[in-house]
Amino acid sequence: MNSGNQTSKSHILSSNMSTRQLFAEVVFNIPLNKIFHYNIPHNLGELLIPGMRVKVPFGNKIITGFCVGITDKPSGYKTKDIIGILDIFPLADETMLRITKWISSYYCCGWGEAMHAVIPPIVRNNPKEKKYTFVKTSGCLSVSEKETILQSKKRATKQAKVLELLFNQESNTEINAKELMRRAGCAMSVLRRLEQENLILLKEKSVDALNMPEECSKPRQHLTLSGEQQAAFEAIKQKLTEPVQGVILLHGITGSGKTELYLQTIAKLLEQGKKTIFLVPEISLTSQTIGRIKERFNNVAVLHSHLQGAFHYSQWKDIKEGRVDVVVGARSSIFAPLKNVGLIILDEEHENTYKQENSPRYNARDIATLRAKYENAMVLLGTATPSLESYYEVEKGNYTKLVLSKRIGALQLPPVEIVDMLEEVRKKRGYHIVSQRLEYYMKQALSRNEQVILFLNRRGFAPYIHCKRCGFVLKCRRCDIPLTFHKNLNITMCHYCHSEALPPESCPDCLAGSVNYRGFGTEKIEDEIAKKFPEYKILRMDSDSMRSHGSHEKALKAFEQGEFRILLGTQMIAKGLDFPNVTLVGIISADTMLNLPDFRSGERTFQLISQVAGRTGRGHRGGRVIVQSFNPKHYCITYAAAHDYEGFAKKELEYRKPLNYPPFGKLARIIFRGVSEKNTEEKAMVIGNALKEIAKESDKQLEILGPSPAPVTRINNQFRWHLLLKAKDHQRIHDALQCVSDMLKPTKGVQSLVDVDPYMML
Ligand code: ADP
Ligand code: ZN
Numbered sequence: 001m002n003s004g005n006q007t008s009k010s011h012i013l014s015s016n017m018s019t020r021q022l023f024a025e026v027v028f029n030i031p032l033n034k035i036f037h038y039n040i041p042h043n044l045g046e047l048l049i050p051g052m053r054v055k056v057p058f059g060n061k062i063i064t065g066f067c068v069g070i071t072d073k074p075s076g077y078k079t080k081d082i083i084g085i086l087d088i089f090p091l092a093d094e095t096m097l098r099i100t101k102w103i104s105s106y107y108c109c110g111w112g113e114a115m116h117a118v119i120p121p122i123v124r125n126n127p128k129e130k131k132y133t134f135v136k137t138s139g140c141l142s143v144s145e146k147e148t149i150l151q152s153k154k155r156a157t158k159q160a161k162v163l164e165l166l167f168n169q170e171s172n173t174e175i176n177a178k179e180l181m182r183r184a185g186c187a188m189s190v191l192r193r194l195e196q197e198n199l200i201l202l203k204e205k206s207v208d209a210l211n212m213p214e215e216c217s218k219p220r221q222h223l224t225l226s227g228e229q230q231a232a233f234e235a236i237k238q239k240l241t242e243p244v245q246g247v248i249l250l251h252g253i254t255g256s257g258k259t260e261l262y263l264q265t266i267a268k269l270l271e272q273g274k275k276t277i278f279l280v281p282e283i284s285l286t287s288q289t290i291g292r293i294k295e296r297f298n299n300v301a302v303l304h305s306h307l308q309g310a311f312h313y314s315q316w317k318d319i320k321e322g323r324v325d326v327v328v329g330a331r332s333s334i335f336a337p338l339k340n341v342g343l344i345i346l347d348e349e350h351e352n353t354y355k356q357e358n359s360p361r362y363n364a365r366d367i368a369t370l371r372a373k374y375e376n377a378m379v380l381l382g383t384a385t386p387s388l389e390s391y392y393e394v395e396k397g398n399y400t401k402l403v404l405s406k407r408i409g410a411l412q413l414p415p416v417e418i419v420d421m422l423e424e425v426r427k428k429r430g431y432h433i434v435s436q437r438l439e440y441y442m443k444q445a446l447s448r449n450e451q452v453i454l455f456l457n458r459r460g461f462a463p464y465i466h467c468k469r470c471g472f473v474l475k476c477r478r479c480d481i482p483l484t485f486h487k488n489l490n491i492t493m494c495h496y497c498h499s500e501a502l503p504p505e506s507c508p509d510c511l512a513g514s515v516n517y518r519g520f521g522t523e524k525i526e527d528e529i530a531k532k533f534p535e536y537k538i539l540r541m542d543s544d545s546m547r548s549h550g551s552h553e554k555a556l557k558a559f560e561q562g563e564f565r566i567l568l569g570t571q572m573i574a575k576g577l578d579f580p581n582v583t584l585v586g587i588i589s590a591d592t593m594l595n596l597p598d599f600r601s602g603e604r605t606f607q608l609i610s611q612v613a614g615r616t617g618r619g620h621r622g623g624r625v626i627v628q629s630f631n632p633k634h635y636c637i638t639y640a641a642a643h644d645y646e647g648f649a650k651k652e653l654e655y656r657k658p659l660n661y662p663p664f665g666k667l668a669r670i671i672f673r674g675v676s677e678k679n680t681e682e683k684a685m686v687i688g689n690a691l692k693e694i695a696k697e698s699d700k701q702l703e704i705l706g707p708s709p710a711p712v713t714r715i716n717n718q719f720r721w722h723l724l725l726k727a728k729d730h731q732r733i734h735d736a737l738q739c740v741s742d743m744l745k746p747t748k749g750v751q752s753l754v755d756v757d758p759y760m761m762l
Pocket of ligand 2: 476477479494496
């Protein structure tokens with residue numbers, strides 16, 4: 001790429017060299033890391049800037065590509081003309097071009113694929129300007145006036161409902177007509193009638209007008225920092241004065257006030273005219289944190305994946321044109337077109353959700369450090385359980401570590417009690433999901449009017465359906481995965497391809513036996529708890545019960561207000577929640593993760609127990625955690641119970657070091673998948689052998705594990721094989737992948753997917 005080409009190009013043009021032929025470097029959204037050259041016709045010469053999209057001939061088609069550079073050096077091939085330019089301003093700036101180029105090289109994907117992923121679909125689709133209708137009441141009415149109007153509408157129930165919704169708002173703000181009609185369950189005609197009667201006003205607005213920064217309400221004051229927070233804040237401010245700010249790992253236990261520190265750091269940067277990108281693991285699960293950011297600052301943009309088209313577009317433009325100070329969002333917000341970025345925060349930096357699981361398979365944590373380097377910004381990684389990667393960077397002296405070791409307000413971390421479920425089985429004869437200890441503490445907490453959180457990392461009723469007679473286990477027809485029984489929906493479901501079917505009456509294999517449901521998921525716990533504690537309302541939160549948009553917020557609000565006494569859920573409830581009245585957390589099974597064939601399973605188990613345990617003891621009533629496990633002596637569980645992160649990290653690193661697993665070594669995984677089992681295996685073998693040849697020459701610097709069938713051997717009717725490349729540094733892996741890159745192209749219906757720094761091993 002010809003860097004600095006925006007200025008050099010105008011220079012070339014103005015210095016009487018406009019006759020000189022310029023070429024555009026163009027990349028496409030294909031899994032091929034190659035740049036194509038096109039002539040820039042003279043009439044387009046001044047209009048084209050790298051970062052714009054162009055229409056070009058490709059083979060015998062006309063397709064869209066991204067211009068990533070402009071050069072005057074001919075490629076040596078015969079080049080065709082660009083047909084047209086699609087944008088009036090670049091969708092990606094210089095930094096984003098550098099980042100996407102890096103992604104394509106590091107993660108072995110096309111540069112165009114990276115560009116495609118970085119620019120939101122809505123921006124690529126150039127939405128037309130849309131008008132929205134807004135509704136407000138026609139004037140400020142007193143309570144009695146409102147009453148009178150509502151009385152007069154007693155018979156017109158839909159009209160009454162609309163008015164009621166409008167009257168019940170805090171101030172006389174406008175509501176989007178669509179939203180209002182949805183809530184009132186009425187049609188536009190109802191609004192028109194009310195308009196004719198002068199009871200409401202309808203107004204049309206374009207999205208741009210709609211999106212003007214809201215009238216500034218006065219932001220809430222900062223809290224006075226605790227001693228520990230203040231010390232960390234001083235260190236951050238000191239770093240800000242240094243020429244290169246680098247990465248800070250903020251290791252603070254749950255409830256130690258990390259969020260307050262983020263907020264004050266954002267404010268500090270704003271004083272200097274610098275802006276912040278704030279990444280959270282998942283938007284819908286972090287409403288409490290987002291709420292706190294929004295009440296502290298004006299001009300906050302929250303990027304949801306379900307934002308409405310035109311609104312999303314205008315928000316993107318607001319960010320690009322400098323009307324936004326803080327961008328909050330999940331992983332892909334690391335690409336937000338924010339200018340003048342001074343700070344990038346990753347809350348819960350250890351979370352897997354920062355890694356994208358389809359191409360480009362980037363990790364937002366790594367992109368954050370890269371972007372910060374390019375833009376001279378600071379990265380703040382916050383967590384109670386640092387990823388071992390970040391921990392190791394601190395050990396090596398690459399990151400600065402700051403510690404918050406105490407909870408705010410002298411609150412204590414809750415005591416954690418491990419219940420040995422084998423012992424429990426022996427004692428109670430037969431298997432019980434809720435141990436006596438857990439039941440005892442539940443009774444205590446509930447009788448004291450307190451709240452309880454129960455955690456189980458498995459949804460549905462039962463994860464196995466088997467025949468009582470022949471033992472056959474029902475599996476998905478398309479995947480090599482046992483079916484889960486979902487009782488409320490009365491279906492069987494495959495958690496991989498999401499196919500659903502009616503539960504069988506009898507065994508589909510021997511046709512004679514009846515089926516039995518084994519194991520347990522959240523639905524079964526719900527049943528069991530409801531039987532044991534019929535007088536208390538239970539809120540179940542998992543991806544079955546929380547299907548509709550906004551249901552999380554509603555559910556959590558209800559729990560906060562005490563409408564439910566027991567909250568039961570999957571990892572959906574593990575993070576960020578802060579409810580002082582929760583005095584007991586029960587982890588129904590700490591083993592669900594531990595047994596997965598993945599070198600990170602121990603780390604995940606530790607993180608999960610620590611996170612879930614952190615949901616309690618947040619008020620003055622204290623708290624307690626019960627962890628149920630069949631491996632009560634496992635170090636991941638015992639260290640988590642002792643709140644001993646350092647102990648855990650040291651032990652875990654001891655295991656990984658001789659095996660050269662991350663963070664010591666680097667990994668890449670290749671997944672082969674195809675409809676034909678034979679072809680899939682063959683391709684895996686061919687590439688495996690080629691890589692092993694390369695490994696032989698590497699003087700043990702590169703190791704190839706596999707190829708072998710993947711732990712899940714079939715998904716969606718495609719067979720799966722995989723292999724791992726392991727090396728001391730990334731370059732070795734990169735070079736080896738380069739050597740076989742031609743072989744990785746799809747053949748005989750088998751695809752090879754490269755995953756650099758993989759997080760999924762199934
Ligand atoms: P973390 O993000 O580390 O889990 P939080 O930032 O959520 O911790 O802080 C825990 C609680 O303590 C929150 O209710 C927060 O409002 C409160 N808090 C944080 N810092 C202060 C402070 N300096 N003074 C008073 N309360 C604080
Ligand atoms: Zn399936």
